Amino acid sequence: RADEITIFAASSLKTALDTASKDFEEQTGHNLTLVYAGSSALARQIAQGAPADLFLSANPGWMDVLESENRLAPGTRRDLLSNQLVLISHDAGAPIALNDQTDLATLLGGGRLATALVDAVPAGIYAKAALQNLHLWDQAEPRLAQAKNVRAALALVQTGAAPLGITYATDAHAAGNSVHIRATFPAASHPPIIYPAAALANGNVAGARAFLAYLSTPPAQAAFTAEGFALLPAPGDT
Amino acid sequence: MTLSIALTHRFADFTLDVAFDAPPGLTVLFGRSGSGKTTVVQAVAGLLTPLKGHIAIGEHTLLDTERGINLPAHRRRAGYVFQDARLFPHLTVQQNLTYARRFLRGRTPSTSLDEITDMLGIAPLLSRRPATLSGGEKARVALGRALLSEPDILLADEPLAALDAARKAEILPYFETLRDAGRIPILYVSHDMAEVARLATTLITLDAGRVTAQGPAADLLSDPAFHPAGPREAGALIEATIAAHESDGLTRLDAGGAPLFLPGLSQAPGTRLRLRIAAQDVMLARTRPTDSSALNILAGVVREIHQGDGPGAIVALDTQAGRVLARITKRSVAALDLAPGTACHAIVKSVAIAPESVAPGLAPGLSPGLMPTAKPFAPNA
Amino acid sequence: MTLSIALTHRFADFTLDVAFDAPPGLTVLFGRSGSGKTTVVQAVAGLLTPLKGHIAIGEHTLLDTERGINLPAHRRRAGYVFQDARLFPHLTVQQNLTYARRFLRGRTPSTSLDEITDMLGIAPLLSRRPATLSGGEKARVALGRALLSEPDILLADEPLAALDAARKAEILPYFETLRDAGRIPILYVSHDMAEVARLATTLITLDAGRVTAQGPAADLLSDPAFHPAGPREAGALIEATIAAHESDGLTRLDAGGAPLFLPGLSQAPGTRLRLRIAAQDVMLARTRPTDSSALNILAGVVREIHQGDGPGAIVALDTQAGRVLARITKRSVAALDLAPGTACHAIVKSVAIAPESVAPGLAPGLSPGLMPTAKPFAPNA
Amino acid sequence: MSWLSPDGLTALTLSLKVAGWATAIGLPLALAVAYALARLRFPGRGLLNIAVHMPLIMPPVVTGYLLLLGFGPQGPLGRVFHDVFGLTFAFRWTGAALAAGVMGFPFMVRAIRLSLEAVDPRLEQAAATLGAPRFQVFRTITLPMIVPGLLAGAVLAFAKGMGEFGATITFVSNIPGQTQTLPLAIDLALETPGGEGQALRLALLSLTIAAAALVLSEWLSRRVAARIAGQTTAKVEEAAQI
Amino acid sequence: MSWLSPDGLTALTLSLKVAGWATAIGLPLALAVAYALARLRFPGRGLLNIAVHMPLIMPPVVTGYLLLLGFGPQGPLGRVFHDVFGLTFAFRWTGAALAAGVMGFPFMVRAIRLSLEAVDPRLEQAAATLGAPRFQVFRTITLPMIVPGLLAGAVLAFAKGMGEFGATITFVSNIPGQTQTLPLAIDLALETPGGEGQALRLALLSLTIAAAALVLSEWLSRRVAARIAGQTTAKVEEAAQI
């Protein structure tokens, strides 16, 4: 019996999830509807009763909100993916050593450092944490250009509006030659970058579980790793 | 049905305070520019709510500010010919003309579109839009639109001012017919004494927002002291009966026994008419002239001499035919030694058909001969 | 400066094709509603570009479609009194009146605001806005605005149609002064034969977009066969010199030796005037009447008798004073046995001042006495 | 269409439907509100005026959020519409149309109101003296005279409907085939690495449609104006070319 | 102000500056474009018309992206403005004003154009016969008569400027004190779990300002209309109450 499954997912997961879901549909005959938007918008909509079965968030915060409102199907929440934070530049150049000695001001040459919103959007929050951790925050703060999301931050670097930017490795990876990865932030410099997933209490929990399970299978993993994500082990695997 | 009007209204520096009755027939509002004519008409139409007022057609109250009655414009059914045409720019001439037809609510049309367009000479314009019309064409369409609305009362604010003499002459008989049919009161604003003399059954003169004279037009016009448009426009009305149509095209009238000659009329012998004799057109002579082109000579006795400030005087003469006014110089008054009681002759150069001809409206044959100065072709002897 | 006009233009179902000259003085465009008067004026003002045409003031070409010349409206300096007033609604009356003053470009104002507002009686309105004006008030402001623009040519499209007789009488002398000053050509549209007779130096009659008659007003008006507004409006012009001001307020004129009496004029003795005698106002007699109120009697010889279709005829009489027209009935022609060569007397009821009075404009004292029918108070004997 | 993905095509038809309905339903409402604001004096007139302008003043996300709260599955208005009219807005194209309509509303109201205020009341008076009751005056005189405003309002609302993003995605999310209009598809394409080409194609598509609507409205408006000016058809046709 | 954070206050003053400048600079440009569209026939008129409407048709993000490409530090126009006028848009409040101006432009143009098309050309003709050259006719007759359209356009643009989000953040990103206008601050609050209260406060602030602008424009517009209708000052005052 074919099921209809609606997945609310953060926009940044689109490419990988599109590939993975196609395979899943072919294998199971289920019909997937993929709804991409910002995590905050999706979380609010779910809170207001949106007909979603599965939520893939780009940060744990909004998942926490839904959990506290008992919107999640108990026991289905898991951390699905992780990512890395990188420093990218418009112009090619030598790798940059990231530590408290890094002279961001010189590197920026009067330009700005593009990030996602540092107080709201996950990529920005992680970037802020990392910069603080590396004692670069005081230098960086007045030179930030905070974009709506990580893709917009990437666009700032791609167009040369900002010489440097901080994005996920996945975005930098997908941008190909238009940007250059100049450094990767040490994993310890920021909280782990986690994409949690959970089935929703009012939805098709069985279907959601099935797809969630499929995402841990090798073909699905390949789709994610191709985009630069790292798949976190499913709770059952441990 | 009498239209009775009592209004008080105030603009920044103008106060209107009038009360008058417009009995059946045609009531002319006469007065100088800015005297308040349009304001009165607007109040009757329901387009302006006066500070205080009472307006009724017979028993039917349109406005009573004391009792809080104020019928909206569309329920007053006042066919209004605006001073500015106010045609609907998005409609064709034909659509403008027939606009009111869809709001007749059971009234049966008394005139047809064809009749009106023929009279007004606007048949060739029917498919045009107002923006392409000439000034006079607009005025005619506006008139036609009001006439076709089957109104309970007709308000015409200088409807003929933009028209040439010949066109006016074609339209005036229509107003006469309407007036004589007596179905609806007509309130007619005019600056033109000739129009007044020809059309008015009742005359109201306004000045600075007040009524300065009111009454039957015939009475007012026979008063040598009354000439709201200047002494030049004075002229009395007399009654006459058609006696015969003569072979050379003239019509002989019998005015109290005296013969009067007019260019050929079309009404049947026996028809009673009211005529206007302009004071301007009357000469006086102590002895009857025998060898002149004047056909119309009335013997009479001087009743009253009204001397103005200028070199002129208006002499009221009682003749067989009735009261006649003559406007002559003071020098002539002296030369002819005129005084109340003096016997003399009035030599009348021209005679005009006046309002309230007893006949049921003027026959069409007459109309082209009637000119806007209200003087049909003048008979001479 | 002569304004020369040659135009061809076409609307959906109207074709204009005219060519005429407007020599210095005042040229009246006379014609029925829809005959093309406004279209001509618009083309002169530069508001309508005709299909083909040539318009020039003297040597100064305003339009020449062949040579591709088409001066924009603002460089034609045509003071235009529109048929619809076209006041600027957002400006006060005063701002409307003085609007053109800022575009004088070095011209020296020849009239002052006060002069114009006094003449037009609009001084109390200066701070008002057009929406609050009555119809006649709007017309007067529009006239004042054009007059104050120091134009190179004045275009007046029925400027007085909305005004009452008294107001017209106050404004007409201004046009006469302007005309007699001869500084600028004036093109004046009118429906009113009295205005024509009083103002026109040149007369152009239009019918259905074509010129039907053109020439000096005096010549056209003396032709017994010319009466574009109907025979009632016929009337000839004669010349006279002021002989004396008499003690009873009348002024005696000398017309080729014959005495003529008019109500008191203000010009000095010796001033030459042109007078209009309406055919309507002339009676004929074979013998000289001795005992009547007629002061003005001219002996003459019948030159021509123009018999129309109706019962009337127009008789042209050569008198001492010049050519006089009389409009009488055919019956009278027969009764008096008139034929070319017959000697008889013209009894003139009223005489009007005509255009081109040789005096440098009419003195103000005269103006209130002149009525729109162009007949000053009629002298009687 | 090789250069347009099936998703793009779906988004296009959906956008047309959404913008079309938003305009069609919004126009009469905007007319009523514009009439009330231009002609009537009533308590709360000022508040209504502010309310109409709110979608313009608020960031679209806020409008979308308020719509979600009001017309969402749990929103009071959403329930009323569902129970009374059987009309659900939440996460459906109807909701996208609602969002587009709300966002375009201020422009429609303004355009219509400007036209209404330019109508010469003396013409309406003339109609009344000819026996036309208030509504008929409106229908036969006022309405035809404000056609330029109606058309301007319609084309603004339609264009806005084709471009509305923030309120839509916040209110009804981005559900392919249901609420994923062209702007949402464009945004998503821009979010996707390497999606710029697709975004550009979709944007051009959107532009073409809106331009067509624009040209149509200009043409209609010109025809009306020319009619009133009394020009012949031939001249109108000529003038309508842009 | 206890309920308003200092950041909120900064955002407020910035928003006022941005919306004010966007309106002030946009208005004369919109007037020129509206005049050209309403009155002139020239090649490219249709394209200009479409271009004016583009910010409406495109999702704001696209407009912002195009602005970034054109007026960014590397954008050709950005360089011209920088080199010629010494004016930098990138990441500065000037850029936010540019984005707000561009997004509000179609409304200004439309409102002004509607008013322009309602001006009776016969009045302009009358002015010409009185010797007024074309520009003077425009200044003394046309301009005063389109005041309602100018005011409507200004208030729409100002409101839009107070609410513009998508294009602004995409073009000049979110720099507190420089480009963080009220809508950006509101969005920021909404992105944060539990930020709804702060968002609401900021939104109310924004609404209050825009409402004040609205009331002012209504009052001015009424005064002008009443003047033309020839009412006395007393009556105007009365009518202006809403």
Ligand SMILES: Nc1ncnc2c1ncn2[C@@H]1O[C@H](COP(=O)(O)OP(=O)(O)OP(=O)(O)O)[C@@H](O)[C@H]1O
């Ligand atoms: N734009 C137009 N399209 C079609 N016909 C027109 C247009 N403008 C004028 N006409 C026609 O041209 C003719 C002449 O118009 P014009 O305004 O010159 O007349 P007029 O002599 O001034 O008349 P009136 O005394 O009534 O003002 C009229 O029949 C009119 O209907």
Ligand SMILES: Nc1ncnc2c1ncn2[C@@H]1O[C@H](COP(=O)(O)OP(=O)(O)OP(=O)(O)O)[C@@H](O)[C@H]1O
């Ligand atoms: N809205 C208004 N505000 C102030 N004054 C006004 C208003 N409307 C009319 N008036 C004044 O009231 C007076 C009477 O106006 P009305 O239009 O009734 O005159 P009218 O007799 O019709 O004159 P006309 O023959 O010139 O048309 C005029 O002096 C006019 O200026």
Ligand SMILES: [Mg+2]
């Ligand atoms: Mg009036």
Ligand SMILES: [Mg+2]
């Ligand atoms: Mg005309």
